[in-house]
Amino acid sequence: MKLDRRNFIGTSAAIAAAMAAPTVMASGKPRVVVVGGGAGGATAARYIAKDSKGAIDVTLVEPTRNYYTCFFSNLYIGGFRSLDSIGHSYGNLATEYGINVVHDWAVGIDRGSKTVTLAGGATVNYDRLILSPGIDFIDGSVEGWSINAQNKMPHAYKAGSQTELLKAQIEAIPQGGVFALVAPPNPYRCPPGPYERVSMTAHLLKYHANNPTAKIIVADPKPKFSKMGLFQEGWGNHYSGMIDWVGSEFGGGNVSVDPDAMTVTIDGEVTKVDACNVIPAMKAGRICEIAGITEGNWAPVSGHTMQSRVDENIHVLGDASAQGDMPKSGYSANSQAKVAAMAVRGALTGSKVFPAKFSNTCWSLVDSNDGVKVGATYEATDEKIAKIDGFVSKTGESADLRKATYEESIDWYSGITADMFG
Amino acid sequence: MLKYLFAVQTVLLLGFYPGSVHSDEIDLPVEILNIDGDPEYGEYLASDCKTCHKSDGGGDSIPNIHGRPKIQLITLLYAYREKIKLNPVMQMQAGRLTNEEIVALAAYFEGLN
Numbered sequence: 001m002k003l004d005r006r007n008f009i010g011t012s013a014a015i016a017a018a019m020a021a022p023t024v025m026a027s028g029k030p031r032v033v034v035v036g037g038g039a040g041g042a043t044a045a046r047y048i049a050k051d052s053k054g055a056i057d058v059t060l061v062e063p064t065r066n067y068y069t070c071f072f073s074n075l076y077i078g079g080f081r082s083l084d085s086i087g088h089s090y091g092n093l094a095t096e097y098g099i100n101v102v103h104d105w106a107v108g109i110d111r112g113s114k115t116v117t118l119a120g121g122a123t124v125n126y127d128r129l130i131l132s133p134g135i136d137f138i139d140g141s142v143e144g145w146s147i148n149a150q151n152k153m154p155h156a157y158k159a160g161s162q163t164e165l166l167k168a169q170i171e172a173i174p175q176g177g178v179f180a181l182v183a184p185p186n187p188y189r190c191p192p193g194p195y196e197r198v199s200m201t202a203h204l205l206k207y208h209a210n211n212p213t214a215k216i217i218v219a220d221p222k223p224k225f226s227k228m229g230l231f232q233e234g235w236g237n238h239y240s241g242m243i244d245w246v247g248s249e250f251g252g253g254n255v256s257v258d259p260d261a262m263t264v265t266i267d268g269e270v271t272k273v274d275a276c277n278v279i280p281a282m283k284a285g286r287i288c289e290i291a292g293i294t295e296g297n298w299a300p301v302s303g304h305t306m307q308s309r310v311d312e313n314i315h316v317l318g319d320a321s322a323q324g325d326m327p328k329s330g331y332s333a334n335s336q337a338k339v340a341a342m343a344v345r346g347a348l349t350g351s352k353v354f355p356a357k358f359s360n361t362c363w364s365l366v367d368s369n370d371g372v373k374v375g376a377t378y379e380a381t382d383e384k385i386a387k388i389d390g391f392v393s394k395t396g397e398s399a400d401l402r403k404a405t406y407e408e409s410i411d412w413y414s415g416i417t418a419d420m421f422g
Numbered sequence: 423m424l425k426y427l428f429a430v431q432t433v434l435l436l437g438f439y440p441g442s443v444h445s446d447e448i449d450l451p452v453e454i455l456n457i458d459g460d461p462e463y464g465e466y467l468a469s470d471c472k473t474c475h476k477s478d479g480g481g482d483s484i485p486n487i488h489g490r491p492k493i494q495l496i497t498l499l500y501a502y503r504e505k506i507k508l509n510p511v512m513q514m515q516a517g518r519l520t521n522e523e524i525v526a527l528a529a530y531f532e533g534l535n
Contacts, residue, residue: 047469331473338469354466357518359473361511375511377518389517391510404483408511411481415474 029057030348033116033126035106035287037062037090039069040132040317040333042420047341049097055349059100059124060093061116068159070134070190071330072413075365077156077167078200079208086159092422106133109291111311128344131299132317132333133285134158135189138297141281142182143256152259153276156197157189169275170201176213177274179205180264182255183220187298188282189319189328191226192374194218196364197277199231202239203367217273218245219266221253226327227364227372233395234366284320298322303380304356305343306336315340324384325376332360334416339380356380363409369399371406448501455496457525464530467523470515477534488534495528 034045037060045060052058066087075081093099102124108117115123137155139146145153156166173179179201183194198218206212216239224247225231235243246252251267257278258264264271283289283297293299293308299316300309301323308314317340318333326332339356346353361375376390393405471487480486487495501507502516503524519527 334473335470338466342466352462354463357467357470359470359515373511375514377514379518389514391514407481408483411484412474414479414481415472415476415484418476419472 030127031057032128033124034060034130036132037067038134039330040337043334043337044130044341045099046097046422049099052345061102061106063105065103070159073159073163074196074200078203088421096422106287128313130315133287133320135282135319136286137280138283142278145257145278149259153278155279157279170204171209173214173274178215179275180217180273181277184279185221185281191327192362192364194279195231199366202242216243219252219255220247223248229395230372230393238367288320303385306340325387326378326385329360329362335359369403369406371402371409373405448497454521457522459525459529461530464526467527468530487531492528492532495531496524499524
């Protein structure tokens with residue numbers, strides 16, 4: 001197991017010791033371990049390594065060698081992006097920034113001894129730990145569905161093979177068939193995500209699968225959702241008659257599924273479906289629970305530094321954190337990572353620390369060249385990350401403006417993934 | 423007030439977002455031009471910009487701003503803050519910047535190649 005490049009450049013005795021006891025040896029420099037290589041973790045690792053100029057040892061623990069971004073995965077379903085175009089490796093972080101990238105699962109955290117245990121059995125020491133594990137699903141939140149049923153009714157809310165599977169199932173829907181999407185309750189990753197997915201599913205059916213008579217049913221436990229007016233306007237304009245959204249007032253939250261029979265029951269009415277996307281209720285990635293830093297489903301943090309309110313040696317980023325007003329999004333995680341990176345460097349090397357500033361923008365695609373967006377800026381208060389200002393696209397915007405918004409999102413994707421992966 | 427005149431083609435070269443309007447004459451308050459700008463602070467503030475603005479190969483919608491002359495970036499950020507220019511993301515981002523922060527950012531980006 002290759003754990004730490006620097007540890008293995010040393011005396012033979014040190015190497016022998018390291019081999020005998022699978023613990024990463026301290027190099028004398030302060031050590032940061034980052035768990036999770038998505039928008040929060042990859043960004044934090046890169047900024048700490050880049051800005052500390054070698055003064056901090058950074059280890060990034062991420063199980064996948066090729067990371068597929070959840071953002072833009074709906075565009076793969078819609079046929080606007082290839083899967084390859086949303087996949088990223090960690091090669092640059094290792095070679096250009098000297099980050100010790102470990103492809104393994106973090107399965108244990110001892111906050112007393114400040115160690116992370118990996119599934120392979122090794123332990124890694126930290127002075128500061130950054131947890132950015134994303135989300136896990138709350139077992140039993142959709143009656144009849146469990147992770148064992150994810151091949152019959154995919155969630156596709158962690159991008160990759162699940163997304164491929166869902167797309168294949170949508171493409172296989174027979175003429176005039178039925179697709180159901182079970183939307184999650186708040187709070188959850190990517191508030192507009194389920195509705196962009198509905199849009200991209202409709203686009204796929206109408207334009208690529210030659211199936212414009214197929215129906216899409218959305219069972220939603222919420223009375224309203226992100227960019228609701230914009231999506232509903234777009235559904236009327238582009239996919240008239242295809243989409244039936246059932247909100248909580250109409251029993252959308254009273255839903256169960258039967259993956260074997262391929263049925264969805266909404267408020268007592270059973271519907272046979274040809275494909276079904278179940279997006280369950282969410283919680284912080286399990287490693288936060290293991291670390292003992294969650295309250296309820298999420299890990300509360302200080303907005304000033306993204307430090308856990310339970311353990312000041314741990315910072316929590318992105319979806320897993322309970323921080324206040326920011327939505328759970330890749331952009332938010334990236335923004336929070338920079339504040340955490342600054343705070344970590346300040347604590348470990350005495351570098352200058354400035355007041356935390358955050359921002360977020362979420363672009364969504366409704367149909368070809370019909371992009372919409374919502375964004376806000378935030379600041380840290382003692383209680384939470386608090387919204388300062390924001391905007392949202394308006395209904396009735398010109399086609400030129402919607403096209404420009406879509407094109408802007410393409411540049412944003414290119415920008416943020418460069419900011420994450422170098 | 424000190425008037426800075428920019429030819430239209432120069433403004434277009436700065437990579438404005440489609441749908442924005444622009445004025446080729448922007449009134450910059452003279453005090454903003456007397457600020458030195460802290461590049462270290464600018465570097466931190468710039469991390470927010472770098473989510474979208476790449477250091478190489480920027481797109482037509484979100485241009486590369488690395489190495490841009492300081493006065494151009496001051497003018498642009500000021501114009502977005504004062505809502506003279508229209509892109510809502512940039513208005514939002516610039517809307518919370520003080521004069522000192524605008525100059526710090528511009529000084530930092532000018533120093534990059």
